[in-house]
Amino acid sequence: GAHVEEVTVKGEVQGGSNGIYKGGKANNWEGGIRVPGIVRWPGVIQAGLEIDEPTSNMDIFPTVAKLAGSPLPQDRVIDGRDLMPLLQMRTQRSEHEFLFHYCNSYLNAVRWHPPNSTSIWKAFFFTPKFSPEGA
Numbered sequence: 607g608a609h610v611e612e613v614t615v616k617g618e619v620q621g622g623s624n625g626i627y628k629g630g631k632a633n634n635w636e637g638g639i640r641v642p643g644i645v646r647w648p649g650v651i652q653a654g655l656e657i658d659e660p661t662s663n664m665d666i667f668p669t670v671a672k673l674a675g676s677p678l679p680q681d682r683v684i685d686g687r688d689l690m691p692l693l694q695m696r697t698q699r700s701e702h703e704f705l706f707h708y709c710n711s712y713l714n715a716v717r718w719h720p721p722n723s724t725s726i727w728k729a730f731f732f733t734p735k736f737s738p739e740g741a
Contacts, residue, residue: 607622607624607627607629607630607631607636607637607638607639607640607641608621608622608623608624608630608631608637609621609622609630609631609632610622610623610624610629610630610631610637624636624637624638624640625637627640632709633709633714633733634707634709634714634715634730634732639660639707640660643661645689645693647693650694651693651694652694652695655693655695657692657693659692659698659699659700660700660702660705660717661687661689661692661700661702662685662686662702662705664684664685664686665686665687665688665689666686666689667684667686668684668686668687668688669686669688669689669690672688672690673690687700687701687702688701699719700719702719703718703719703720703721704716704717704718704719705717709732712732713731714730714731714732715728715729715730715731715732716728716729
């Protein structure tokens with residue numbers, strides 16, 4: 607997400623906008639964790655497609671491995687999920703039931719999207735103090 611309270615040495619506010627999402631860079635509200643991604647593959651991925659489903663950088667590895675025809679390692683848990691079903695509109699939902707949000711080595715929040723449900727829950731273990739109040 608964009609910095610929302612960035613100030614230059616001259617005191618000029620240069621923060622960005624995260625649209626409808628609360629928070630910004632360096633926190634775990636949706637405005638801090640949602641970062642646009644751009645994928646282009648003519649003839650395979652529909653041009654102009656917009657997906658509003660949270661995914662993770664961890665998803666790149668299993669996606670590329672599957673596209674290359676390479677099996678995933680079996681000696682460890684791979685937290686990422688293949689993105690192609692989302693990118694090719696074979697599903698409207700990420701395969702992640704849980705997404706864990708860390709800041710350095712500290713777990714700050716957990717997002718839960720139960721299977722077969724439209725509910726989305728998010729537990730925050732640390733929350734920033736927004737300024738001004740109500741921001």
